[in-house]
Amino acid sequence: MRPTILVTGPGRGALAPRWLVAAALYRYGARPIQVRPGDILETIGHHGVVITGGHDIDPVLYAAEPEIQPRHDPERDALEAAIIDHALQQRLPLLGICRGAQLLNARCGGNLLQELRSHRRMTSNRWTVLPLKTLLVSEGSRLQQLLExxxxxxxxxxxxAIDRVGEGLQVSGRDLDNIIQAVEAKDHPFLLGVQWHPEFLLLQRRQRRLFQALVHRARQQQMSN
Known part of the structure; x- marks a missing residue:
């Protein structure tokens, strides 16, 4: 039996990244289930979670006032907050991607930098799916073990991006401007948030290991039930 892993997303759009995440999970032996706002989660038994990227999260979730023109999705915020809280309570393996890492941090009591342009000195603020930014990985972290x-x-x-790190999390990666690019929890079976999009870098074996490790932990979760 393949372990079931929820893949969250918005009510509309974002088909490519969600499909790529699902494809990576399936390749490593999981049964990915796409969930969106309005889905009834109580009927889905699952062993792991991927919170995918998307619009900015509402700053009310980390007790802050908006500093920029908001592009929020309240229904998605509510769905994914509930999924993250459940995963934390049940110690389910979870991978947060971009927005997913930010929301994970907020659910653990951290906050965010609402704009990054003013914090950049050595890196560009432009968006790109290409691997053009340098990641500095913390020594001894789980992320370093995965990426080798x-x-x-x-x-x-x-x-x-993440500013103040939430309770139980620690920084495992930064960029050249010292902006946080990854967080993890050492006392959790698998809790990892990455600011980049590994689903667009699946040709790199190192990036595929993030999904492989998640599936491995989800399978252990399945066997323990």
Missing amino acids: TSQGRINSLHNQ
Whole structure:
């Protein structure tokens, strides 16, 4: 039996990244289930979660006032907040991608930088799916074990980033401007948030390992039930 992994997304659009995430999970032996606002989660038994990227999260979720013109999705915020809270309570393996990493951090009590342009000195603020940004990986982190490197190349498709790190999380990656690019939890079976989009970098074996490791932990979760 394949372990079931939820793949979250908006009510409309974002077909390519969600399909790529699902394809990576399926390749490594999981049964991906796409969930959107309005779906009834109580009927879905699952063993892991991927929170995908998308619009900025509402700053009310981390007790802040909007600093920029908002592009929020309240229904999606509510769905994914509930899924993250459940995963934390049940210690389910979870991978947060871009917005997913930011929302994970907010659910753990952290906050965000609402705009990044003023924080950049050595890196570009442009969006690109190409791996043009440098990732500096923290020594001894789970991320370093997965990527098997202390420095790599990643893409960049985000307006915001993690500022104050939430309770139980620690930084495992930054860019050349010291902006947080990854967080993780050491005392959790698999809890990882990455600011980049590994689903667009599946030709890189290192990036595929993020999905492979998630499926491995989800299978262990399945066997323990």
